[in-house]
Amino acid sequence: MPLRPIKVPDSIKQLAYFDGAEELIDSANEAIEAFMLEDEDVIENFVNCDFHLFDQVLTWILDEHLLTGNRFLEFGSGFGVGSMLASMRGMESVGIEIEPRLVEHSTRVIEELGSDAKIYCGSFIPRGIEGLPDLASDVDHVDGEEGDVYDEIGMEVDDFDLIFAFPWPGEHSFFEAIFEASAAKGALLLTYRGREGMHLLRNE
Template identity: 70%
Template structure:
C-alpha cells in the first residue's frame, strides 16, 4: 500500500490553541465574512474548513513528531489559514491557490499578522502526471489544469513534508492520487473531511 493511513484521534478536539492561533483564526473569520459580503461574484469552489480543528490537527502531528521535515504546503489554500497556522510553528510554509482574489486576501492577512507564510497563485497540480486526465473526470470542484507554480516557489511537491487540503465531498481521491504521484516517500497528506473530521495518510 503506497499510502498508509494514520488514525487521528477524536480527542484532538480538546487540544488547546495558542493566543496567536486564536487571534489568527478570529481575524481570518472576520475578513472572510467581509470578503464574502463585498464580492459581487462568488468563488464557487471556495469554502473554508474548520480552522480550530485544523490547528489542533497540526498540533497533534507536531506533538507526535510525525513529520520528516518542516516544510508545509496548503494545496488550494483559499484564504491561506492553514499555511498561516503552520507558519506560527516556525515551519516553512506555502499556500497555493488558483483564484487571484484569494491569494491577494491571503497576502493581506499575512501582512496584517506579520506572518511569514508565502502564497502563490496557480495550480497545485504539477505538469507531467501520466494518469491526470483519467483522475480529472472524477472531480468537479478542483481546477484540473496543470501549472508551473512550483518553479516560482523553488521547491517541487517532493520537497514538502506535510500537505493540507480541503477537498469537496467525494473528491479526496484526486488529491491522494496527485500526492501519491508527486510527493516524497515519508510525506504526509492531511485532509479535512467535513463532519468526518481530519484524515491523515503517509506515502510509504
C-alpha cells in the same frame, strides 16, 4: 508508493489551541466575512475548513513527531489560514491558490497579521502526472490544469513534508492520487473531511 492511513484520535478536539491561534483565526474569519459580503462574484470552489480543528491536529502531529521535516504546503489555500497556522509553528509554509482574488486577499491578511507564510497563484497540480485527464474527469471542484507555479516557488511537491487540503465531498481520491504521484517518501497528506474531521495518510 502505497498510502498508509494514520488514525487521528477524536481526543485532538480536547487539545488547547496554540498561543495566538485563536486571535489569528478570529481576524481571518472577519476578513473572510467581509470578502464574502463585498464580493458579488461568488467563488464557488472556496469554502473554508474548520481552522480550530486544523490547529489542534497540527499540535497532535507535532507532539507525535510524525513529520519528516519542516515544510508545509497547502493545496488550494483559499484565505491562507492553514498556511498561516503552520507558519506560526515555525514551519516553512507555502500555499498555492488558483483564484487571483483569493491570493490577493490572503496576501493582504498575511501582511496585516505579520505571518511568514507565502501564497502563490497557480495550480497545485504539478506537470507530468500520469493519467491526469482521467483522474480529473471525476472532480468538479478542482481546476484540473497543470501549473508551472513550482518553478516560481523554487521547490517541488516532493520537497514538502506535510501537505494539507480541503477536498469537496467525494473528491479526496483525486488529491490522494496527486500526492501519491508527486510527494516524497515519508511525506504526510492531511485532509479535512467535514463531519468526518481530519484524515491523515503517509506516503510509504
